Amino acid sequence: MSHPKHNILHAVEIETTRVSTKRQRPVAFLGNKHLTSNAIVLTIGLVGLGLALHIKRTMDFNETGFLGTTAVVLPDDNTSMFVPMVCAVIVGVGIISRFSRTATSRSNGGNEPPVLGSPIPFVGHLIGMLRWQVGYMQMLSAKCQSWPAFTLRIFSSRVYVICDPSLIQAAYRNAKAFDFGSFVVESSERLFNISQEGMKIIRGETAPGYDPNGPFLNGNNGDSFLNEDHRIMVDALSPGPALGDLNRAVLDRVAGSLNGMSSNGEKVGLYRWMRDIITTASAEAIYGPQNPFSADQGLVDALWDFEGDMTLLMLQFLPTFIAPKAYRGRAAIRDAFAQYYIDGHDKGASSLIRSHVASCKKWGFGDDDIANFEVSTLFLATTNTVSTSFWLLSYILSDPSLLAEIRAEVETVVTRKKSETTGEECAFVDATLFQSYCPLLVSTFHETLRFVGAATSVRSVVASTTLTSPTSQVSYSLSSPAVIQLPSGITHSSTSIWGPDADVFNPARFLTSTKASLDKETRRKQAQGYFPFGGGKHLCPGRHFATTEILSFVAAIILGFEVEGSKVPERAFQKLGTGVRKPVGDVQVNIIRRNGWENVWWGFDLRGNGEDSDSSE
Numbered sequence: 001m002s003h004p005k006h007n008i009l010h011a012v013e014i015e016t017t018r019v020s021t022k023r024q025r026p027v028a029f030l031g032n033k034h035l036t037s038n039a040i041v042l043t044i045g046l047v048g049l050g051l052a053l054h055i056k057r058t059m060d061f062n063e064t065g066f067l068g069t070t071a072v073v074l075p076d077d078n079t080s081m082f083v084p085m086v087c088a089v090i091v092g093v094g095i096i097s098r099f100s101r102t103a104t105s106r107s108n109g110g111n112e113p114p115v116l117g118s119p120i121p122f123v124g125h126l127i128g129m130l131r132w133q134v135g136y137m138q139m140l141s142a143k144c145q146s147w148p149a150f151t152l153r154i155f156s157s158r159v160y161v162i163c164d165p166s167l168i169q170a171a172y173r174n175a176k177a178f179d180f181g182s183f184v185v186e187s188s189e190r191l192f193n194i195s196q197e198g199m200k201i202i203r204g205e206t207a208p209g210y211d212p213n214g215p216f217l218n219g220n221n222g223d224s225f226l227n228e229d230h231r232i233m234v235d236a237l238s239p240g241p242a243l244g245d246l247n248r249a250v251l252d253r254v255a256g257s258l259n260g261m262s263s264n265g266e267k268v269g270l271y272r273w274m275r276d277i278i279t280t281a282s283a284e285a286i287y288g289p290q291n292p293f294s295a296d297q298g299l300v301d302a303l304w305d306f307e308g309d310m311t312l313l314m315l316q317f318l319p320t321f322i323a324p325k326a327y328r329g330r331a332a333i334r335d336a337f338a339q340y341y342i343d344g345h346d347k348g349a350s351s352l353i354r355s356h357v358a359s360c361k362k363w364g365f366g367d368d369d370i371a372n373f374e375v376s377t378l379f380l381a382t383t384n385t386v387s388t389s390f391w392l393l394s395y396i397l398s399d400p401s402l403l404a405e406i407r408a409e410v411e412t413v414v415t416r417k418k419s420e421t422t423g424e425e426c427a428f429v430d431a432t433l434f435q436s437y438c439p440l441l442v443s444t445f446h447e448t449l450r451f452v453g454a455a456t457s458v459r460s461v462v463a464s465t466t467l468t469s470p471t472s473q474v475s476y477s478l479s480s481p482a483v484i485q486l487p488s489g490i491t492h493s494s495t496s497i498w499g500p501d502a503d504v505f506n507p508a509r510f511l512t513s514t515k516a517s518l519d520k521e522t523r524r525k526q527a528q529g530y531f532p533f534g535g536g537k538h539l540c541p542g543r544h545f546a547t548t549e550i551l552s553f554v555a556a557i558i559l560g561f562e563v564e565g566s567k568v569p570e571r572a573f574q575k576l577g578t579g580v581r582k583p584v585g586d587v588q589v590n591i592i593r594r595n596g597w598e599n600v601w602w603g604f605d606l607r608g609n610g611e612d613s614d615s616s617e
Helices: 009-014 038-054 078-101 122-133 134-143 165-173 180-193 195-201 225-237 241-259 270-287 297-313 324-342 353-362 367-397 399-411 439-452 488-491 512-516 520-529 543-560
Strands: 056-061 069-072 147-153 157-160 266-269 414-418 425-430 458-463 467-470 476-477 481-487 562-563 588-593 600-604
Touching: 009 078, 122 134, 122 147, 134 147, 134 157, 134 324, 134 481, 134 488, 157 165, 165 467, 165 520, 180 195, 180 297, 180 367, 180 458, 195 225, 225 241, 225 353, 241 353, 241 543, 266 270, 270 353, 270 367, 270 543, 270 588, 297 324, 297 367, 324 367, 353 367, 353 476, 367 399, 367 543, 399 439, 399 543, 414 512, 425 543, 439 543, 458 488, 467 543, 481 512, 520 562, 543 562, 543 600
Parallel strands: 157 481, 425 600
Antiparallel strands: 056 069, 147 157, 266 588, 414 425, 458 481, 467 476, 562 588
C-alpha cells in the first residue's frame, strides 16, 4: 500500500524491478568496489522490454513445466504503439546483451536454489515476466510448489525467487547482504527527473564520511541525506502527535467530500470517485490548504497519468513519444509545486513536509529537485490506498450479511449529537477504535490486502551469503551479484499457507477466533506469509496513515450511504511495480444517503491521537 513515505526510497520499492540503465560509474559491491552491478542492469532490461507490453502474447505452460510461447499478435486497434514498442525491444535487448558480455559473477560454490529452466535460452524468463508481469512468479511457483526458492537465469545473471515465508522474513532481516539503496539511486534520476547535482547528494557523495575510493553509496552508511530523510519520514508517520495531525487533516477533507454529497444522490464511477477524494484529501493533509491540487483539480488527472506509464519514463528514451501523458503529468505537478514553494505555501504544510524541505535545503538540493520530489510523495500517498479502499468497499457491499454485520460494528464507534453552534445533527466516527470494536471490518481489510495485493520486494545481493530458515532449517547459498525477489503474491495465494480456500475471499479469515482454530504451525506460516507492507528495515512507515484513512472512509460510506449498483468487478492485469490490482473497469453506481442518516453532518474523531489507528499488526 502506498503512503507518504521516504520520497525516493519507498517509491522505488513500489517500482520493484524498475531500475536505471544509465550508469554514472560502476556499482561497487562489498568485496569488490569496482564491480558493475549485473543485478541492477539486468533489471533495467526488464524495463526496456517492458515497453512491448501492448503486444499481445498468448503463452502457456507445457507438460514439462516450462513456459512456452505459442503466438505473438499485434493488436489491430493500437498500431500507433508499434514503433515505440519496437524501439523499446531493441533498447532493452541491447542493454541486457551488452551487460551479459561484460558482467562477471561470484558464486558461493554452495547450495543455490534450484534453477527453473525455460525452453527459450537466455530470455525465456524475461519474456515471461513481460507477458505475465506480477503473476509470472506465481505461475512458476505453482509448477514447483514444494520448492522453498528457485533461481531464474537470464543471460549470465541470476534472479533468486524466495517462496517460503520463513526464508522471506530471514531475507528481510539481512539488510547487509540484501541492499535496497542501489535501486533507490539507480531509479531516482530517471523516475523523478533529479538533477546531476541532486544525484550526488542522493548517492551520499556530499556526506561527511564519503570515501571517493570506497564502495558505491558508502556515504549513505553514515550521516547522509537519504538516512536523515528516512528518519524524518519514519518519525512523522509513526504513532504520535505528527501522525495524529496528518490523520485529522486527511479525514477532515474526506468528511467535507461526504458532506457535499447531494441529498438526491449522485451517479458516479465508484473507483474514480474514491480516487479523486483520496487524492485531494491526501494533498491537503500533506501540503496544507494552499496545496496546488486544491486550486487545480486537473492535477489529480496529471498524477494518475504519471502513475499509468511511469515505468516508461525510466528509459529516458523519447519520453514525450513513448510516455507523453506520464511525461506531461510529471511536468505539470513539478511546475505546480515549484510555484507552491516560491509562494511560501509550504509554511502551512504538515510537519512531515516542513522537516523534509528543511533537510533538502540543508543538504543542498535546488528548488527544482525539491519540487520533483513531490511527485513521489503524492504517488505513494494515493496509489495503493485508492485501490485498497475500492476493493474493501466493493467486497463488503457485495455480501448483504457482511454489510449488515460491519454496519453494526461501525455504529458502535460513531457518536451522534447536535452541533452546539449550528444545531445540525453530527456523526463522529472515532477512527482510533476500529481495532477494538470493529474486528470484522479490520479482518475484511486484511483479507482485501491478501486477496488483491501482490507486491514484490526486490533487493540486490551485494554480498554472497547463506539464507537459512529458522524453523525448517532449509538453507541456500546466494551468490553476488544477483537480484533477490520476495513476491507476496506467492505467499498470499498459497494453499499450503491459507488452506484449500486460498482463492476465495473470506472476510473472517483474520479474526482472532479464526486464527485460534488453527494449529500453531499454520498460524506461524500465515503470520510470516502475510506482508502487504513489505518488511525489515524498509517496512512501509506510511501503513498507519493509510490504514486509518481507508477504514475511516469506508466505514462512513457503509454506515451513512446506500451504494446502488455496486458489484465486484474483475481484477485487472497487474503490472510490475503495482502493489494492489486495479479493477478492469469502473463501476457505475448511485450513492444516496441512508434512511435515518439523510441530514447528518459527518466528522471524524481521533481522541487517541492516532495511537490506535494501525490495524496492520
